[in-house]
Amino acid sequence: MLFSSVVKRKIYFTELITSNSSSDSLRRKLEDLLKLMLLVWARESHVISKITAGERGVDKTIVVKSESGEFGFRIHGSKPVVVAAIEPETPAESSGLEVGDIIISVNGVEVLDKHHTEVVKIAHDGCETLELEVARTIGVLMHEQQEPPSQPIFSGYLWRQSGQAKGAPNTKKWVRRWFSLRPDNCLYYYKTEDDNQPVGAMIMAKHTVDHCPPEVGKPYAFKIDSGEGIPLYVAADTEELSSRWIKLLKQAATQGTPWLDNSAHNLYQPPCSITRPDCFGYLLKLGSRWCGWSKRYCVLKDACLYFYQDANSKTAFGMACLHGYKVSSMSTNASGKKNSFEIIPPETKLRHYYFCTESEMDKKRWISALEYSIDRWIKSG
Structure with a gap:
């Protein structure tokens, strides 16, 4: 084209x-x-x-x-x-x-x-x-590099309870989505089985998976919970499918996190080796303790932002995992820079990040990509 x-x-x-x-x-x-x-x-x-x-x-x-x-x-x-x-x-x-x-x-x-x-x-x-x-x-x-497809451990349609943050459990609407548990021990869900981009995803490590009582409003339902955030309620069409999902998800929850291992592995790779990034390019990054702005080549992938000295670097010198973070535009008065934005942590003990771009268009591109990359991950913990 x-x-x-x-x-x-x-x-x-x-x-x-x-x-x-x-x-x-x-x-x-x-x-x-x-x-x-x-x-x-x-x-x-x-x-x-x-x-x-x-x-x-x-x-x-x-x-x-x-x-x-x-x-x-x-x-x-x-x-x-x-x-x-x-x-x-x-x-x-x-x-x-x-x-x-x-x-x-x-x-x-x-x-x-x-x-x-x-x-x-x-x-x-x-x-x-x-x-x-x-x-x-x-x-x-999207970047034209393609990741080699990995065969899922198990896939199929499940009912997902929507509107989880409001109302009583038995008043929520249930929507049908295609779920896929992959070898990285992450649970992804899509609108249909033909979609390539997930609507959401969850790292299964440290989550519990349990049957739900009838009061939840759907037979064969089970709850996936981190103990900290909003639980994810899903339901299968049969008792057999529900039991199989629960067994596999419990196994994934007790395993390591290959997804995190892969993210750590990316630190030692050149930026061009990160396949299908959500965004990439140069940003001005504010150092810790407000010690000055430095130009960095950045690559965003699955809510992880990798920092390089330049586009030809052989390895990254740092990485920020941004799951649960929020992105917000900043005024010139607040940051001292035009076209600036901040990435705000979900907890005060976590690091706050500040960036600026060379143009307003580039700023919009980065904010949009960051929101898209972060919001794909189910906020359950």
């Missing part, structure tokens, strides 16, 4: 010019060019799908119905706007909307050429249902 080759060239040019501070204006022009190509590609997809009655399959129509006035997703950018984050257990999550979708129209109003504020106004213009035409880009924008 033409757009894919444009992305490759942008990455290549960025690597060439990041070492030269005098090339900032050229870098910004290249970013503007990429954004223009993104707009052209989305518009082309839109036109072709209209002409062919949707046969091309690039554009999708998504219907999102609000609950209590909330749709459950955030957008970044202008001309076009892009879906930046999707909150779990919300109408947006169940509608099929995905991070990276370019919004072409909202309730019949084309928004490709509209500013962020205009799109927000259209979306909240007294309407409880959004019909969104989107162009799906996540497959194009």
